[in-house]
Amino acid sequence: MSLRLNDTAPDFTAQTTQGPIRFHEWIGDSWAVLFSHPKDFTPVCTTELGYMAGIEKHFKERNTKLIGLSVDPVENHAKWAIDIQETQGHAVNYPMIGDTDLAVAKLYNMLPAEEPGTSDGRTAANNATVRSVFIIGPDKKIKLMLTYPMTTGRNFDEILRVLDSLQLTAKHKVATPANWKQGDDVIIAGSVSDDDAKKLFPDGWKAPRPYLRIVKQPR
Structure with missing residues (x-):
């Protein structure tokens, strides 16, 4: 499906590193940042997850929850989190979605709906488009969408700046x-x-x- 700004963010159920969630229920009356990664144990994403862990407190101050996504299994995420903490100096305390059946990636138009198979055997290159950021409001509407190339680390200070703008202009x-x-x-x-x-x-x-x-x- 095609997504546009102000569309309702697709709801889903998924396994995460903090247990099963239903996305809209998990958001509750908060804002949310969903950011996706092509594959676990990739270098640029390791720095990104670590940086977000380091600034998570600033999102919490703004009533905003963080959640990561990769098509790899939750068990892999838990192992990756150890590497992230050891190399980046920050523990990942926000949940990470395991999207092994590619369902969420397809739901959010990061992979074609007709994409076959599961996460098994897929490489970061196969999943290059699973590298997006979505800001979602308490009304469950999509407020921002950004997709980055694999070789360019995301500027999460900019995401925080945009969030400030969105919250100010909503009020x-x-x-x-x-x-x-x-x-x-x-x-x-x-x-x-x-x-x-x-x-x-x-x-x-x-x-x-x-x-x-x-x-x-x-x-």
Whole structure:
């Protein structure tokens, strides 16, 4: 199936390193970051999982759960987690999905629906497209989708930045400009009329153009 932003994230049941889950139930009223990996014991993904383990506390502060996915079995994930901690210096405390039947990878359009077989005998090259990041809101809607090549490590600081933007703009009628980060000025959403903006932002705004209304970040 094809997925687009604001589609409902497909629900599924799966085995993880922390036991079985039903995805939507596991998310609950939190935000979630689902990030996938072509294969266990691969070098770039080892650094990624370790980095995410190191910054997981920042996601927790934002009411956001992390969950990894690989098509390899859960038992392999547990062994890989030892390597990750020893080489990257951080223990993986978030769950990792074992997707041996490729069901979740297909459900999220990371592999073709007609892809045959299971994880047995598959290589990282076979699974190159299983290397995506999804941010999912408490409403279970997909807020972000990114897919990276195998040779490029993901920038998870950027994922955290996007999450901050998503949470801010979900609460306030603003948008964030290029390279925005917490505390920077924001833009009044185009859907807000000037009359309504005066009520929402009584201190006024800067407007180098009528459509570009800049205000301080709401608190």
